[in-house]
Amino acid sequence: MMNGQTSDVITDVSNDEYVINRDDVSDELMSVIKSLTSSRRYVPQWYVYDTRGSEMCEELIQNSKTYNSWQHEFNILQGHADEIVAKVSFSAVLVDLGSGGSSKTRLVIEAMRKRRGRLTFVPVDMAKEFIESCGRQLEREYPGLTVEPFGGLYMDGVRHAAAREEAKLFLFLGNSFSNIPLSEQGKMLQEIRANLKAADRFVLGLDMNTDRETLLQAYGKQWAPIWRDNLINRFNKDFVGDMDAEKFEYNVDFVENPADGDTPSYVVKHLSSSGKQRVHFETLGLDIDFEDGEKIYFYEGPNTSCKWNPGQVRRLVEKSGFAVDAYWTNDEDNYCVFCLKPTDFPPV
Ligand SMILES: C[S@@+](CC[C@H](N)C(=O)[O-])C[C@H]1O[C@@H](n2cnc3c(N)ncnc32)[C@H](O)[C@@H]1O
Incomplete structure (x- = not known):
């Protein structure tokens, strides 16, 4: 705590530490930033569903x-x-x-x-x-x-x-x-x-x-307005950011596991950065660097939609x-x- 401000230390992918200003940022929103800056960048799934995201979904x-x-x-x-x-x-x-x-x-x-x-x-x-x-x-x-x-x-x-x-x-x-x-x-x-x-x-x-082609269609580009555009809008709104939806690509894949094993097959969804870029979140005083092709997943585990x-x-x-x-x-x-x-x- 400095000058009446509350701050948190975040360690990013390359082990750099950021002291970020977290005045007026709830624990819930801090958990989103921590997951976005973790070694496997992801967003908690609930974050996609603000009111607009829920209506679109x-x-x-x-x-x-x-x-x-x-x-x-x-x-x-x-x-x-x-x-x-x-x-x-x-x-x-x-x-x-x-x-x-x-x-x-x-x-x-x-x-x-x-x-x-x-x-x-x-x-x-x-x-x-x-x-x-x-x-x-x-x-x-x-x-x-x-x-x-x-x-x-x-x-x-x-x-x-x-x-x-x-x-x-x-x-x-x-x-x-x-x-x-x-x-x-x-x-x-x-x-x-x-x-x-x-x-x-x-x-x-x-x-x-478990039909691969049907699933790749079902979870394909039709979701980009929700899982990319609305999500990035929410980031920019919540943290006064300059993230550009056009600079991220929405992708989907399907991982098939043996039907006689315990692990179900599952869909993988992610955004990938089109080029090397830096995103700034004003509220937090935080810059996040993305490498070309670096991914943001939609859950902390490997799977969505088993x-x-x-x-x-x-x-x-x-x-x-x-x-x-x-x-x-x-x-x-x-x-x-x-x-x-x-x-x-x-x-x-
Ligand atoms: C796929 S939608 C399902 C909506 C509805 N149950 C249906 O079947 O159509 C998932 C819902 O779960 C909520 N959600 C996701 N993760 C959550 C969590 N960890 N805790 C509480 N709600 C969560 C989202 O906000 C969203 O409304």
């Missing part, structure tokens, strides 16, 4: 001709929401991890309200303003629905909801679990399991499509203190919604 996933996971999961929930909600008691609270626009969750809300007019819904998402506004809209549309948004990280939301007395139906839809780094997935499931009671259920929507098979999912959840209570696939058999129940096995 909803628009794309619902209307794209080549990205079909939203539609696959929607079809499964449309056909089986009644069976899913029958897994918990009438008075259960609905909790949605990474709820975003809750566009598919509506089907579950409707199924729960058919059984009992009143329902408490807890959407959990880092995009706080976005879920608050979606929550107000849901309350207007569904009388008897109380929405209690939790703006924060997944696990903080799980602990927050676990403190409630009622049984809980947790949803983790949109293949979002697949963006958790591979090395963290088992630990996260164990932590979730540790917060569940016997009457709770955990519903996990996972993508099973692509699973049923054996891999079963082995992972059983190791983490869950059993598969039921599952539903779409007609093409390339998307699956699992209902998991906690087992007696002490997970942590």
Whole structure:
């Protein structure tokens, strides 16, 4: 602390240390800068989803001709929401991890309200303003629905909801679990399991499509306005930066792993610097140098969007203190919604 200013020391890729001014910069935003300057440059996935990013994402996933996971999961929930909600008691609270626009969750809300007019819904998402506004809209549309948004990280939301007395139906839809780094997935499931009671259920929507060409199209250039342009806009807004979206290229790849192994295949997305360049963030008094072709990944682990098979999912959840209570696939058999129940096995 100097002259009333708060500062942090950041070590960049080439081990240079920067003392940066962090007055008025929240811990959350500091975590973004720390990940951007770490040895493997990345952004936490939630950072892409400010309100504008969330709106753009909803628009794309619902209307794209080549990205079909939203539609696959929607079809499964449309056909089986009644069976899913029958897994918990009438008075259960609905909790949605990474709820975003809750566009598919509506089907579950409707199924729960058919059984009992009143329902408490807890959407959990880092995009706080976005879920608050979606929550107000849901309350207007569904009388008897109380929405209690939790703006924060997944696990903080799980602990927050676990403190409630009622049984809980947790949803983790949109293949979002697949963006958790591979090395963290088992630990996260164990932590979730540790917060569940016997009457709770955990519903996990996972993508099973491993067709390389389809995936490269699905995650291709159509995402650049969100994952590059809006992201760089957000950087410039949050840190008064001069980052130029035109000087970064959005790229995607698919890493295929053996189907009989435990590691799922996964998509890799990154921005790569077109040329050597320096980016300045005024708020922090920070310059970041990029080499030609240097990458910024969209998560701390190697993977985004894992692509699973049923054996891999079963082995992972059983190791983490869950059993598969039921599952539903779409007609093409390339998307699956699992209902998991906690087992007696002490997970942590
Ligand atoms: C792929 S979208 C899924 C939205 C919705 N559940 C669906 O299936 O359409 C992922 C959502 O998770 C949120 N998110 C990402 N990482 C998060 C984290 N670590 N903690 C809380 N929310 C997170 C994002 O803000 C975004 O709204």
